[in-house]
Amino acid sequence: MTQRRRPTIHEVARVAGVSISSVSRALNGNTSNADMVARVNAAVREVGYVPSVVAQSLKTRHTGQIAFAMEDIGNAAYLEMVRRIQPTLRDEGYRLLLHSTGADVEDELGVLASLSQNYVDGLILCPLRVTDRHVEALRQTAVPVVVIGLLPDDVPVDNVRADSRVGARLAVEHLAEAGARRIAFIDGPLDTVPGRARYDGFRSGLAAAGLPEDDDLVRFTDFQFDAGRRAARELLTGHPDVDAVLGANDLIAMGVLHALRDLGRDVPGDVRVVGMDDTPLAATSFPPLSSVSLGSADRGRIAAELLLRRLDGDDAPPERVTVPPSLNVRESSR
Amino acid sequence: MTQRRRPTIHEVARVAGVSISSVSRALNGNTSNADMVARVNAAVREVGYVPSVVAQSLKTRHTGQIAFAMEDIGNAAYLEMVRRIQPTLRDEGYRLLLHSTGADVEDELGVLASLSQNYVDGLILCPLRVTDRHVEALRQTAVPVVVIGLLPDDVPVDNVRADSRVGARLAVEHLAEAGARRIAFIDGPLDTVPGRARYDGFRSGLAAAGLPEDDDLVRFTDFQFDAGRRAARELLTGHPDVDAVLGANDLIAMGVLHALRDLGRDVPGDVRVVGMDDTPLAATSFPPLSSVSLGSADRGRIAAELLLRRLDGDDAPPERVTVPPSLNVRESSR
DNA sequence: TGAGGCGAGGGAAACGTTTCCGGGATGTGG
DNA sequence: CCACATCCCGGAAACGTTTCCCTCGCCTCA
Numbered sequence: 001m002t003q004r005r006r007p008t009i010h011e012v013a014r015v016a017g018v019s020i021s022s023v024s025r026a027l028n029g030n031t032s033n034a035d036m037v038a039r040v041n042a043a044v045r046e047v048g049y050v051p052s053v054v055a056q057s058l059k060t061r062h063t064g065q066i067a068f069a070m071e072d073i074g075n076a077a078y079l080e081m082v083r084r085i086q087p088t089l090r091d092e093g094y095r096l097l098l099h100s101t102g103a104d105v106e107d108e109l110g111v112l113a114s115l116s117q118n119y120v121d122g123l124i125l126c127p128l129r130v131t132d133r134h135v136e137a138l139r140q141t142a143v144p145v146v147v148i149g150l151l152p153d154d155v156p157v158d159n160v161r162a163d164s165r166v167g168a169r170l171a172v173e174h175l176a177e178a179g180a181r182r183i184a185f186i187d188g189p190l191d192t193v194p195g196r197a198r199y200d201g202f203r204s205g206l207a208a209a210g211l212p213e214d215d216d217l218v219r220f221t222d223f224q225f226d227a228g229r230r231a232a233r234e235l236l237t238g239h240p241d242v243d244a245v246l247g248a249n250d251l252i253a254m255g256v257l258h259a260l261r262d263l264g265r266d267v268p269g270d271v272r273v274v275g276m277d278d279t280p281l282a283a284t285s286f287p288p289l290s291s292v293s294l295g296s297a298d299r300g301r302i303a304a305e306l307l308l309r310r311l312d313g314d315d316a317p318p319e320r321v322t323v324p325p326s327l328n329v330r331e332s333s334r
Numbered sequence: 335m336t337q338r339r340r341p342t343i344h345e346v347a348r349v350a351g352v353s354i355s356s357v358s359r360a361l362n363g364n365t366s367n368a369d370m371v372a373r374v375n376a377a378v379r380e381v382g383y384v385p386s387v388v389a390q391s392l393k394t395r396h397t398g399q400i401a402f403a404m405e406d407i408g409n410a411a412y413l414e415m416v417r418r419i420q421p422t423l424r425d426e427g428y429r430l431l432l433h434s435t436g437a438d439v440e441d442e443l444g445v446l447a448s449l450s451q452n453y454v455d456g457l458i459l460c461p462l463r464v465t466d467r468h469v470e471a472l473r474q475t476a477v478p479v480v481v482i483g484l485l486p487d488d489v490p491v492d493n494v495r496a497d498s499r500v501g502a503r504l505a506v507e508h509l510a511e512a513g514a515r516r517i518a519f520i521d522g523p524l525d526t527v528p529g530r531a532r533y534d535g536f537r538s539g540l541a542a543a544g545l546p547e548d549d550d551l552v553r554f555t556d557f558q559f560d561a562g563r564r565a566a567r568e569l570l571t572g573h574p575d576v577d578a579v580l581g582a583n584d585l586i587a588m589g590v591l592h593a594l595r596d597l598g599r600d601v602p603g604d605v606r607v608v609g610m611d612d613t614p615l616a617a618t619s620f621p622p623l624s625s626v627s628l629g630s631a632d633r634g635r636i637a638a639e640l641l642l643r644r645l646d647g648d649d650a651p652p653e654r655v656t657v658p659p660s661l662n663v664r665e666s667s668r
Numbered sequence: 669t670g671a672g673g674c675g676a677g678g679g680a681a682a683c684g685t686t687t688c689c690g691g692g693a694t695g696t697g698g
Numbered sequence: 699c700c701a702c703a704t705c706c707c708g709g710a711a712a713c714g715t716t717t718c719c720c721t722c723g724c725c726t727c728a
Contacts, residue, residue: 006476008713008714008715009714009715009716010714018677018678019677019678019679020678020679020714020715020716021677021678021679021680021716021717021718022676022677022678024715024716024717025676025677025716025717028716030716030717031676031677032675032676033676033677036676036677050448050452051714051715052392052452052713052714052715053452053453054388054391054392054397054452054453054713054714054715055392055683055713055714055715055716056714056715056716057388057683057715058386058388058389058392058682058683058684058685058713058714058715058716059682059683059714059715059716059717060683060715060716061683063388065431065453072417073407073413073416073417073420074413074417079407079408079413082407082432083406083407083408083434086407086432086433086434087434087436090433095431095433095453096431096432096433097399097429097430097431097432098416098420098430098431098432099420099424099429099430100417100420100421102421114384117340117384118384118386118387118388119387119388119399119429142340225614225617225618251618254618255618257620258618258620261620280559281615281618283559284559284585284588284589284592284615284619285618285619285620286591286592286595286619286620342683342684342685343684343685343686344684352707352708353707353708353709354684354685354686354708354709355686355687355688355707355708355709355710356706356707356708358685358686358687359686359687359706359707362686364686364687365706365707366705366706367706367707370706370707385684385685386683386684386685388683388684388685389683389684389685389686389713390684390685390686391685391713392683392684392685392686392712392713392714392715393684393685393686393687393712393713394685394686394713395713
């Protein structure tokens with residue numbers, strides 16, 4: 001392998017016998033002389049020229065990169081988003097930079113501050129919590145940002161929301177309709193945006209169904225399988241009259257299914273179970289898990305599209321898009 | 335918000351009353367004068383200076399970016415890798431660029447050709463198939479590459495392997511030991527690297543256990559839940575004497591579990607099931623799925639570490655690291 | 669046939685850094 | 699007290715593009 005340096009536009013110009021400006025024009029379609037274009041292309045092939053994106057970026061002031069920052073790519077909801085965001089961006093010639101913040105608020109703010117000032121043309125952000133400092137940072141970003149998740153109304157930033165409040169409510173209403181009277185809820189941390197919204201939705205669902213609230217039937221834990229399993233086991237042991245459980249995400253709901261099986265209760269015969277996020281887990285569990293789809297894939301796609309529009313120069317006022325939730329009923333609640 | 339351009343190093347120099355070279359030196363720790371450093375830092379804060387990574391990259395010839403290219407980030411094995419790769423790289427100051435090729439060989443080659451010549455300092459690649467053109471491209475990359483997956487021995491590139499052949503064999507031996515005599519195998523496409531290796535391992539496992547080969551008990555399909563379910567249903571209907579099934583990954587194995595349930599067969603009583611990859615799915619399924627861990631997370635971490643070493647200037651001959659598989663026995667085969 | 673207009677292409681500046689080089693100040697030893 | 703080495707810092711070049719500006723040649727029209 002040759003250790004030679006990559007050929008530059010100067011090399012191409014020399015071989016083609018033209019000036020570097022002409023090469024640049026020919027390559028960027030800013031020339032009408034077909035002969036010139038042909039000569040340049042021939043020279044490009046001859047020397048194996050590949051433009052330096054870095055130099056281009058320096059000159060043109062955009063990098064062709066977009067960052068997606070979230071807590072943990074391991075989370076199925078974020079994963080669904082990435083799967084849609086990446087192709088959407090790629091089709092428009094953008095590369096995707098991935099940044100997991102690991103639930104570290106400082107890191108998240110650091111991303112906002114430094115990412116946005118550098119090496120990306122735009123940013124899609126999924127903050128788990130939104131503090132005043134987030135809002136402040138969002139007001140000052142140097143590049144367009146789209147936030148996926150709940151954002152105060154006065155923050156001038158494009159915002160794609162899932163209505164997990166309505167989602168939780170849908171689930172509760174569905175369970176009540178199916179005959180459940182003692183509905184338990186296993187939530188994530190109450191101080192997270194989704195944890196809070198889902199709890200509110202749960203309560204409003206109870207109210208809508210005319211069922212009493214009972215704090216004993218609610219647990220706040222983590223959005224994880226083991227946490228859900230433990231909490232469910234404890235709750236169901238203490239309250240054997242529970243006839244339905246809503247898990248704040250599919251992992252928790254899977255934990256609930258396992259706890260029920262450990263306790264010898266039949267699903268959905270004795271207890272109905274519904275999860276949230278409608279991840280691939282839901283369809284493959286046993287019994288297949290009813291789950292509230294919050295449209296993660298759609299949110300990802302929409303966020304990417306919004307961002308692309310901004311990058312295209314659209315300076316309309318910030319948009320708020322809410323993706324409506326939908327309930328996917330499977331056997332676990334039928 | 336001000337529409338002013340970002341301050342440059344010149345701005346800082348002007349405010350601090352020094353030259354731009356001094357600013358650069360102070361910021362990069364190449365000066366011993368504490369007073370100078372203090373003045374520069376003060377000026378940096380005053381004008382809100384953030385260095386332009388693009389300009390730095392142009393000058394220093396490295397970008398601080400590393401790309402990870404795989405077929406589909408939705409695949410749990412790749413996901414595990416990303417989860418380890420990203421923090422490992424971030425801790426060393428590198429950003430992660432994500433590229434899903436979508437099983438498109440052309441695109442994969444395109445990544446190799448263009449990514450490697452541009453905007454990344456290194457590349458971690460998970461090719462699903464390895465063609466001659468891959469090998470050719472790998473020989474010519476401009477930056478260090480680490481390949482996760484099987485690679486011909488003569489390709490001079492760092493390589494991290496899972497021994498999925500031995501992994502499949504482990505599973506078969508385990509099943510045979512548990513008493514299985516008619517072991518079926520549902521594989522992915524035979525013309526993929528993992529599909530091939532797992533098939534070979536399956537056969538060598540049979541041989542090791544002294545069991546006859548029976549092509550009727552092998553199916554080649556996709557690495558997906560539905561494909562696994564369909565193939566399993568068809569196979570098990572035609573061969574009710576099958577007493578164990580190996581799925582080439584956890585998704586397939588989950589499909590097998592569902593097919594068995596549909597057919598009213600008990601797991602593990604009537605039929606034992608083992609999957610591969612040991613994804614989070616396995617632990618949450620019912621019954622919990624025995625699965626062969628191919629060390630995805632470890633492979634990701636090791637690949638990242640190898641790459642970092644190369645970027646650090648290590649020019650030892652290419653390394654081949656094989657991560658040994660291990661079987662995680664759960665209830666589905668107990 | 670000559671003047672004016674137009675288009676194509678070359679020269680050079682600029683993007684924002686890092687780093688080489690050289691000059692002046694400072695310190696040290698004879 | 700002078701010569702020489704040392705250290706700091708400023709000037710300027712360079713990284714590889716894009717693009718502005720200007721010149722030159724050609725074509726058209728009077």
